[in-house]
Amino acid sequence: MLILMFCCLSSSSSLRMKMISSILLLLILSSCLCGEPAVTKQREIKISAVPGQNVSLPCRLPNNKPAVVVKWTRPDLEPENVLLFRDDQPDPEIQHPSFRKRVELQDRRMKDGDVSLLLSNVTTNDSGKYECQVSQTEATDRKRRTLTSDPIRIVLLDVQKTD
Template identity: 55%
Template sequence: MFAVITSLCSTLMFAVFVSADQEIITAESGQNVTLTCRASNNIIAVNWSRADLGTKYVLFYRDERFFPDDQHPSFKNRVDLQDRQMKDGDVSLILKNVTINDTGTYECRVAQKEPNQERPSLKLISSIYLHVVPPGQTRGSVGLIVGLSFLAVLLVAGVAGFLVCRKHKQP
């Protein structure tokens, strides 16, 4: 019972802190995850970051090479681009062997070569919330959310029906 309540509380907190326009991905610890990001062509640099890492980044790629100097240590040797040639603007991030500590909001920023622009700047392309759970919990969490949502709808409908019936019985 305690596990169900804990799972429900973390799910509710998770729903509150994720913005409506943000993609949400749930993965089990140990899996490899692809965070999708696409931009138009003429890409000269890609930066994947997470706000809670401060000035350190998840991945920075420019001039056909990675820059590990300011990469957060927890991502070293665990991240790669899905396509290093960035064909068709694909700058998706592969995150290997995810752990619960990888939970967070990932932002994909891209610098593109544009006419009449001296210094291209990184522009936010996508924001993805990754929620990592212990192995075997993804199905249970989804079932719990669906079941509780259905129960909430039934409860609201029941209360509304009761109030309508009560109002109609009054003289």
């Protein structure tokens, strides 16, 4: 890389521009090929808590389309549902028993796209990976269709006792 840069400094301006363009292209390609995509890192956050705390796990809709269903899950549990919110209310039927009466949406109206999860009285058993998923409705000229998404937010919750 240093050799290329040295050549750029000592060459004509046309050749210099081509070499700079090549270097930039190499840098962009190498950053795209190394590691996880930037989108994944942006949507994953870590939160620490102590037992007994109430915790907000943040999640926001990616656009202005209304959410039909909001689903918070913990993939390591069976059933994995932490909160399923549909038809403007929580659906406790397929919810993991350890979260009953301890979770709710921060704003049931989802004002400004806020679909954050409030988890009350956390314990060390609540530590884990939480995923926020939404289904949204898209209106087209001919019909309405439901759009489902991969997780739009992943929260890694770490609940540890203090010494």
